[in-house]
Amino acid sequence: MHVEPWWGPSRHDTSFRWGGITRSPCADKGERALLEHQGLGLVELIRQGRAQEAQAAVEAGARVEETNPGHFTPLLVASQRGMAGLVRALIARGADLDAQDLEIGRWPLLCAALGAHLECAVALMEAGARLDLMTQEGQTLLEAARRSAQIRQAGAAGGGGGAERAGAILVAVEAAIEGAVARGLGGVGVDVALRLAALGGRHGEVRALLAAGAGADVADHWGAGALTLAVLGGHAEVVGALLEAGADPHRASVRLVHFERVCLHDPIGWAVARDQGAALDAMAAGGVELDRPDLRGDSPLMLAARWGRSSAARALIDAGASRERQNRRLQRALDVAIEAGHEEIAALLRERPAR
Numbered sequence: 001m002h003v004e005p006w007w008g009p010s011r012h013d014t015s016f017r018w019g020g021i022t023r024s025p026c027a028d029k030g031e032r033a034l035l036e037h038q039g040l041g042l043v044e045l046i047r048q049g050r051a052q053e054a055q056a057a058v059e060a061g062a063r064v065e066e067t068n069p070g071h072f073t074p075l076l077v078a079s080q081r082g083m084a085g086l087v088r089a090l091i092a093r094g095a096d097l098d099a100q101d102l103e104i105g106r107w108p109l110l111c112a113a114l115g116a117h118l119e120c121a122v123a124l125m126e127a128g129a130r131l132d133l134m135t136q137e138g139q140t141l142l143e144a145a146r147r148s149a150q151i152r153q154a155g156a157a158g159g160g161g162g163a164e165r166a167g168a169i170l171v172a173v174e175a176a177i178e179g180a181v182a183r184g185l186g187g188v189g190v191d192v193a194l195r196l197a198a199l200g201g202r203h204g205e206v207r208a209l210l211a212a213g214a215g216a217d218v219a220d221h222w223g224a225g226a227l228t229l230a231v232l233g234g235h236a237e238v239v240g241a242l243l244e245a246g247a248d249p250h251r252a253s254v255r256l257v258h259f260e261r262v263c264l265h266d267p268i269g270w271a272v273a274r275d276q277g278a279a280l281d282a283m284a285a286g287g288v289e290l291d292r293p294d295l296r297g298d299s300p301l302m303l304a305a306r307w308g309r310s311s312a313a314r315a316l317i318d319a320g321a322s323r324e325r326q327n328r329r330l331q332r333a334l335d336v337a338i339e340a341g342h343e344e345i346a347a348l349l350r351e352r353p354a355r
Contacts, residue, residue: 041066041068042054042057042058042062042063042064042066042074043066043067043068043072043073043074043077044068045057046074046077046078046081046083046086047077047081049081051078051081051083051085051086054074054078054083054086055083055085055086055089058074058086058089058090058093059089059093064090064093064094064095065095065096065099067099070101070102070103071099071100071101071102072101073095073096073099073108074086074090074095075087075090075091075095075096075097075099075108076099076101076106076107076108076111078090078108078120079108079109079111079112079115079117079120079121079124080106080108080111080112080115081115081117082112082115082117082119082120083120084117084119084120084123087108087112087119087120087123087124088123091123091124091127097109097124097127097128097129097130098129098130098133100133100135104135104136104137104139105133105134105135105136105137106135107129107130107133108120108124108129109121109124109125109129109130109131109141110133110135110139110141110144112124112169113141113144113145113148113166113169113173114144114147114148115148116148116152116162116165116166116169117165118165118168118169121169121172121173122172125172125173125176130192131173131176131177131180131196132192132195132196132199132220132229133220134224134228134229134232138232138265138270138273138274140199140229140232140233141173142173142174142177142199142200142233143232143233145166145169145170145173145174146170148162148166148169148170149163149166149167149169149170151166152165152166152167153166153167174200177196177199177200178200180192180193180196181193181196181197181200181202181205181209184196184197184205184209184212184214185205185208185209185212187212190209190212190213190214191214191215191218193205193209193214194206194209194210194214194215194216194218194226195218195220195225195226195229197209197226197238198226198227198229198230198233198235198238198242199226199229199230199232199233200233201230201233201234201235201237201238202238203235203237203238203241206226206230206238206241206242207241210241210242210245216242216245216246216247217246217247217248217251219251219253222253222254223251223252223253223254224253225247225248225251225267226242226247227239227242227243227247227248227249227251227267228253228265228266228267228270230242230279231267231270231271231274231276231279232270232274234274234276234278234279235279236276236278236279236281236282237282239267239279239282239283239286240282240285240286243282243283243286243288244286247267249266249267249268249283249288250266250267250268250289250292251266251267252265252266252269253265253266267279267283268280268283268288268290268292268300269300269303271283271312272300272303272304272307272309272312272316273303273307273309275304275309275310275311275312276311276312277311277312277314277315278311278315280312280315280316280319281315281318281319283319284315284318284319290316290319290321291316291320291321291322291325293325293327296327296328297325297326297327297328297329298327298336299321299322299325299327299333300312300316300321301313301316301317301321301322301323301325301333302325302327302331302332302333302336304316304333304345305333305334305336305337305340305342305345305346305349306336306337306339306340306342307340308340308342308344308345309345310342310344310345310348313333313345313348313349314348317348317349321333323349333349334346334349334350337349
């Protein structure tokens with residue numbers, strides 16, 4: 001199965017790798033004896049909470065890149081469960097720090113941040129784990145760390161735990177991003193620094209890095225560039241700067257879903273999905289075409305109507321998006337909004353005059 005981008009054929013580079021992972025079950029007899037289990041792989045051993053056995057197996061030479069059918073690696077599961085000693089042992093054995101699962105694209109550092117596992121997060125960042133990845137749902141590390149801290153701080157009054165650890169992870173993530181941006185301004189890793197500056201909404205640093213030669217459209221191995229990260233962060237000013245520098249707003253990212261390559265949103269699609277009206281305003285001001293339909297004939301305005309994204313709908317209407325365009329089901333945006341039950345957007349489409 002290959003699903004084309006929502007906004008028509010994309011111009012992204014379809015060559016990619018899957019995080020450096022070789023999918024390989026615990027195959028040889030030596031490893032099975034080493035793990036001392038009845039047909040269980042290293043991932044399942046960790047899932048069962050048998051951290052000491054798993055760590056002993058890793059230190060004795062077990063294969064650290066084993067995965068289960070969902071492409072969960074031992075390092076990802078250990079980070080998810082807060083097994084700091086095992087995480088350090090896996091890192092020492094050269095485990096892939098940034099391998100993402102096939103469900104939603106989680107990776108070890110994100111899991112550690114979401115779980116408020118401070119020791120795991122620090123170990124991964126010290127080992128050089130990437131700070132600029134995102135899940136298939138558009139969740140970034142910075143967003144995950146902020147959300148984890150907010151949730152745990154809100155629950156602290158009710159006896160919830162982990163608020164202090166989650167806060168410390170957020171501080172560490174923000175400091176690591178600041179350090180990477182500073183190194184980029186010094187000429188080291190300018191492209192990664194640009195992505196992180198865009199993610200953090202650092203408008204001045206974004207312009208400085210672009211002036212220093214950072215590529216406005218340099219993407220990760222899935223095709224998500226700095227413009228996508230700026231949109232996900234809701235940083236309209238950064239969106240404008242990247243568009244001025246030539247970033248492509250129609251470049252779709254790609255993911256593996258059950259070992260199939262599937263194209264996801266482009267920056268316009270992410271802006272609609274996240275209801276980022278200000279980002280769409282910045283795109284309109286930059287002359288971006290915001291009315292391009294996908295292969296089903298659905299325009300961004302129709303998607304905003306289907307998903308109930310009122311801020312995005314307002315921005316698209318103000319930008320002159322067609323309300324009369326029909327998709328393959330001969331529906332207009334108003335028909336889509338009514339079908340989806342989003343009366344607020346239906347009212348906008350009936351009443352709001354174009355700017």
